Amino acid sequence: MGVHVARHARTSAPLSSLLLLALVSIHLSFVGVVFCASPPSEADGLLKFRDSMNKTSALSGWSASLKICADDVANWKGVLCLKGIIWGLKLENLGLIGSPNLEALDSLPNLRTISLMNNNLEGPLPSIKKLRVLKSLYLTNNRFSGSIPDDAFSGMNSLKKIYLGNNGLTGKIPSSLSTLPNLSDLRLQGNQFQGGIPEFLQSQRDIKIINLSNNELEGPIPASLQKMDPSSFTGNKNLCGPPLGECKALDDASSSDEGSGDKDGSIATSTGSEKQVSVLKIALIVLVVGILLGIIAALLILFYWKKRNSRVERDSSALEDTNTMPTTYVAEKKAPVVVETEGTKKRGEYGKLSFVRDDIERFDLQDMLTSAAEVLGSGTFGASYKTVISSGRNLVVKRYKQMNNVGREFFIEHMRRIGRLQHPNLLSLVAFYYRKEEKLLVTEFVEKTSLASLIHGNHTQGLDWQTRLKIIKGVVKGLAYLHKELPSIVLPHGHLKSSNVLLDNSFGPLLSDYALRPVINPDQAHLLLVAYKSPEYAKSGKITKKADIWSLGILILELLTGKFPENYLTPGYDSKMSISTWVNEMVKEKRTSEVFDEDMGGAKNSKSEMINLLKIGLSCCEEDVDSRMELKEVVEKIEQLKEGDHDDDQEHLSEGYAFSSIGTEDEYSFSRNG
Template identity: 55%
Template structure:
């Protein structure tokens, strides 16, 4: 392994064939497969790049992924597997030899945007599982072979904009069965646009030298998607000119003087009786009435079918905005149905009195990057033209309620206003998927601050900051309980990745109160509320389920440990963080519980112990013995940043103090 790594790291050459030979040799030497093969392929790919200095932590001695966390720069990891490469704004150059990555079966996303790659389009035919490829803003050039995309039948998003590609648009693009978003703008493509038969949602051909009529399948897209092509025509641009005017009719020959005069037709051919006129008018009116009745019935049926199909019940990193799946039909129901609807369902719906600040096309044009891919969908950061940064979350599991109920719930969330809640700014509705738009928080999530790689620029959180975060979370949760009393779990998905931090390290809850609109099977599998002890034991959740989630979060903040129940499908007492803390306390090892990277703990041990007790009380398996949320909020609010306890207090005395509380916890460590 060491020798192979040495070869991969120190043999540097621009020759692609040599790299492929090396790859073959490495694969023949190493009998291991999977992760080891991926590592070797990635290191060879790195050595094929010009100026790979930003990839300096690509090292064979460290695995690229640790669960969903990336150890290597530019990795997107899912369950310890390499899901994507996000190599953007890194000054990388040379040829993009993506064929080196052919043997990485889990690779789904590649983004090389905003670099200095050059040469022809990379070889892609063997990347059959690739779903998203982003090569915009580089120096690629030349013609793309007509069959270049023949093997990429899983491809959904393709961005080749702002390069120097020439020649015709390859016809193999028009045969990709899953293609949804295509951006070819800012090149020198010529000729006609192929007729894409698949259901492409967004396609950008602007600023090329294309000509001829725009295919009918793109006729309802924005004219901006075709601007900058002087010789394109047809909807949504101006009509194509008529190639040749129709021939004028030849004049009738003049009658011969010797011809006999024409007699006028009989009178009955010029006139119609009053009875015939009346019958004709009645027939037309009857036909119009039938058509109107048919349209009215059809509209009513569509409305009823929408409600019945969605019953109401209580439950690809700077990647471009592939989240924009525009609806071709624009919800254009028959007749005048749309005129009766209170909202325009084809637009972003703003919730905070700032309508039309931007629209879907603004998001499409925005500089964007993938922030993560969660259980319910992907999240993207989009930077608008005015510099504002927003987060767009794409959900495909929100068909639990009908259209009107969904809009009403979103408006309800839009009315929430609290300093510890991240406001929902806007949303977009389609039956197949929804977009939720929020303000982007530069400091990221609590999870990344607790479990990310710490440096001098971003050290670990100190005690005072952690206590401030806990207080903010508690206040935000209490506000949700007060404002949403009809919800069983007002948050329902409380965990560290759903707690964001602002520039003052204050907590902002996000992804709250979505349980009523999430599909039940997805909610039961992924939402934190359904990983609670009461759901595992009784199959139910209750008003104290959010309290249990708060307890786990408090213990995570104090210990710095990642809770196993975030990853498991259901509650498991053997892997529960509360169980581990109880066992440590019972064994009189409380000092080993707290995060060793937490600073600022001098003279604060007493308050840390008090917060630990509060967290454990929230983690009781029996929900009846858990405190009410208002009691928890009160106790947390009484904690001070520093107290008068001296650090010289022995941990034996502290353990004795804890044991004297008389509370019975999940592990039984605090029984009197």
């Protein structure tokens, strides 16, 4: 009995050990499985996304050792945080290159918006199907190319805004776009999409904006989109149907089909005699001849009427008969210039100019547009025309195509606000015209030229230091006035550049194209307005009043160096390659004398003042907004500048700077102390 018990105890011990080992093994295996299956962290996903691109020095601050979000503040550049949660990426204007891996961001479960606009990203459109909760995708102004898979957006039911404009995308518009239930804003303009437009779901009643312009689309516009603005479809030669013109090709085909039916035996048999048919033919011929004679008589009467009336009356009659704008002429021996707008095709739209000045005689739109006109050029916002009204006054009419989203009441109120601005260094608004499809602004014509043309054209002779100083003093006064009178507007000017500084006969500067940011379409403002080229917008996507100071600094450096800030005016602007960077580099190398424009006369006795203005310009171009000079201080310092030279340069040193003569009297350098 005892032996049996002992044997049982010995045999049970290995079984217990085996059972224990099995449990431990299962537990370790489970832990291993859990460890291997753990999802990547948000930091890993963001770093994988960054590493899929080239030239990502702007994102060098991304580090796994640094916490991404601290409540609503992001420690990683371009990341948008809300209560410690990553909800968006805004990496615009950073010069990013390559093909981004957006699917790497699926480790960010709360990611709602991605904006990579205004970079140099290329390759096929990145796959985003894994980002199921994404609401907004902004990829405008890159270099994406190739076709988009038809199911690229399938299942992404949260998507509301998709911006793919101004890339090189080809092929058909993916049909999965037309199935997104919450889509409200779709921008595909400026690509090479071909084929027809897919029929959008009837349930997509929230879609408010769609832009398919400037592609290679063809065929009829789907019924679900026929109530959109016509500008949404312009630039596609073979698109037809409402809101564009009728589909003539389809009408012709329909007529052709009817003809085929006749050949198949569907022609109705004659119910009368051959004699009756002949009489009918003769009557038809007589009717046609009568109509032709009537047309000829009407033309003769019209010609006689034109001979007896003034030019305005002739054009008015032609307008009533043809329902189109008349052709206007620049002068003898010049080709005709057609000034035609969508808002002036109907006679009922004439005469609706709104004047903002009481000191100018009234005229109507017809009087202005039927007078001799001259094309001045096509700028950032649109074409400009010089016109002479019947009283002999020279005016400039400028057409704006980037204001279609602004409402009538807001536009009128803002224009009246601008019209109340009166300053010797502002180009005053005379009148404006509102129509949903386009807007016209009327100003007086400035005889001289623009500062840009004077510096960079063939007119530099005579633009000496004293004249340049006079110009910049006037510019600063005009800018200060705008900031004082428009305190509630973030960008009181917003578009300060040398081509928007006009000069009168005495070289007095007049600022133009100012205070337009509130009425420019938001999706185009960052592309068009130079204030959006400031470093703070490139870094954080935020814009402040000091963006005007940055633009002023660029203008000062352009005026002193004679160099055109070409990079500063391009869409893919890199602040590290700006004219201010070049000047700073020259200063560090003690080559300051090489900075100034060689064509600038009267500089021999004004070296100190020139260097002081150069220093002011660089202070306006500080990348750190807080370090950038205040406008009030800029005004004070520039007002202190005189035309002559001084024996002691040290008398004109500003705090934080030191100047020294190096070599000859024409060589100067300066650098920040410390």
